[in-house]
Amino acid sequence: MASSSTLIDLPMELLQRVLTHCHPRDVAGFSQTCREAYNLIYLTTDQYLWRQLYLAYPFDHPEIVASQRLDAGVSSKVKPVSGDEVDGLNYRNRLTDLVNAERAASKGPRTVEEEKNTLLVFQRVLTQLPITSRTEDGEVQPSLNADWLERTLDEESALLTSEPDPSLSTPKPGAFSEVEGIRARLRCSVLSSFKQSGTNPDLALSKEDYSFFVAKRNRSRCFVYDLRNYTARTHWGPFTPDNHVNWVHVEYLMNVVWMNLCDPPITNMPRPRIGTEAFRPHSSGGDYSQEDWAGVEGVWSRYVCFMDYRDLFSFNVPYAEDDGPLDEGFFAESTFREATRLLEVKLKIVDRSILNGIGFVLHRKYSANPHRPPLYFKGTSRGSDGAAASIIKGCVYEEEDGSIRWRFESIYDNSPQWSSSGVQIGDVGSAVGVIGVWTTTSHDQSDPVGPFWLFKNQDGTPTQVMDFN
Template identity: 35%
Template sequence: MPAQVPKSPPLIFGIPSEVLQEILLLCHPRDVAAFCGTCQSGGDRGMDQYLWRQLFLGLFDVPPNVDSCRWRCELSARMKAERDVCRAGRQDAGLSEADLRAALETLVIVAAQISDANDSTDSLPSRNAEWLNNVLHKSRILDTPSSLSKDCQYVDRLRTYMALSLHENDDESIRRIRTQSRCFIYDLRNYHEANSWGPYLGDKINWTHLNYVVNVIVTNLREQPALNLPIPPHGLAATRAYSAPGSRSPEDWAGVEGTWHRYVSFMDYRDLFAFNFGGILANHRDPAFFDNLHFREATRLIELTLHLIPREEMRIKFSTNDPPVATHPDYPTLYFSGTSRGISMLHLQPTVQGLVYMDLDGIPRWKFTSMQSSTPQWSSEGVQLGKPGSQMGLAGVWSAFGHDRDDPAGPFWAWKVSSD
């Protein structure tokens, strides 16, 4: 038999390593990964940290663990998440529960690592926000009902940030979402001491509850186009730290001080009572209740003016544990006071006092109470939508200060505005 002539290595491997890296940097990470998997030599060259770091930073913001980041692993996880969520809506996807959960968790991590705005109006756009926004639009993963209860918190956190912006022209879907959200928000069984009468699951944030809060506010505002009411800033870019207008002092890490606008929605109390406990109009807690012509719901715009105060000036004590859950060691609890006034009731200016603290997951939580003639009337539990000082502000639940069995409750959404 004739002797076999040894195969020559592909010509591409005759290219100097530095030139080959520059060529690969012009490619999509998926193509680079495919090239690196073709042979041992390609994998050796492709594993260079510089190459994968540059590919990562071409698509994403600098991660918080930049010094210890495993660039190729992090990039591969995000590329896999993009592929998997785009497959999730197909019946023949063959996607395992573990893969879907990992993909959704990765998307939430990307959202949580969106770069700060750095108190600058000309800050560069966030690459994390741009990439994630494209993935959510392309995959429509937020339109797909999750078959896994553990996934709902991931999906609903992203839905909360998007605030129905993916449903602009889908009237039937909006109607269904609005009814579902109202049924949850105005069900008084969802407010009790165990969740501090707010959007919580024990010590954790209940993103499903927050998603319903945002849905009710947005759909109520959309129903009144003639009034030209502004919808609060929303979307992934609005979750960036310190993207809200105005300056802040170094100690004000939460961006408390300044002027805020706040929407509050509420049912007519007779309707709220009938929905929860039954009545002439409908069976209690029936979704069809909200289709009744006699049903009434209102949304009011309120202005808050807040400033920081020492803890000893607080006249309201929220609980024996103040704040009620473990806080982040790098962020001291802030206490604030101010005034509140409704646009239609300018002669009434209740005093507001509250606190904001950072939980161990790095999310600011707000508690505040309004008082009329030194008497507490309404309390509010809110969660920052994004990072501290985000343009999107905070959303949550207001309720009566006494928290009796049949006291009213409803959603609110507050965001900081220019003092001008």
């Protein structure tokens, strides 16, 4: 009687081919059946099996993505991309991290350490998305990694909905933990974090969802309009004292502007793109070169939001000497009003000398990334009030933390009046645009502040300027 053969008796090449059609968890389970299976899965010197499992999951090809990012100048790495090991790339470790992160997102992390490691995995994927490319018909070729992020970090994700710090329910000034910052950054990237009704007439919120977004906006307003959050320590913007991006602050800014755009019954007003696809490099369209690596030149839309100064003063004065959270109930009053203005901004790259005479200077004459020198720009900003367009002067540069910073001033009658400081959301040239804070150039303690959202018009068409409450 012939002895029965087992799966492990197959030639190695054939067995690896069979295993590429399995889920990575099943492959890991197979490795536990015998020593030979374990050796085949984990001790082979080549990466064929794990590379195929990675690409079949599916994810974007990391070697191609890295090469394209390097060629397009959106990566500071200068090492060539080729071979099985690319800049230390290990397909097995990378896929294992992603599969484990996927599990933690759906079921919740089991430990604080696992929570942090999982968030770091998602952040790494978000910050290494492929360059936006288009077909001959002009259609954007979607990213598998962006799609995976969107599906995994949906509104049901326990990873993003958990709030370990109870003070987040009523935000107060001060530093947020690294975990809270990464979680906020990820929430900024996924569509499910944003209210969709008002942007799509076919979508309607349930009573529970409506109440959730009302509370979310008021909680965000409570932080955004807290004047204690805008000092020299925070660089008068959404930044930490050590000059990193405060992603919790950025999330609050995005919440306020976006949900204000959902209120008016206007379906044809321009809106910034949101979601992980909008975070991809160069997703805003247009031309990019070494002379304009940030895609500055062109026509932009800019939303600015602001409170009546008397309301802003009344909201802040009772807490001027306190360090606790302000009263978010202020924004639930029926008499409260917040205005939103849509501006058209046109920008051109100019010489550094145009910064002479304005209120801010770079703390150095270079960016943290030598491949991205500071870009200086000048342009105009036009509103719907019929007044003459203001002049805008500013710069774009990369900071030590890798973020792309935008700083500019609005000038009326040769006098600088408003100062704006923001951060590029997503990668360089992302369609989601720039989120930041406007205030006066004098930065006095009681000066008005408000959020702004600047995003590029992809087709270069003029902006339909408007005001609404």
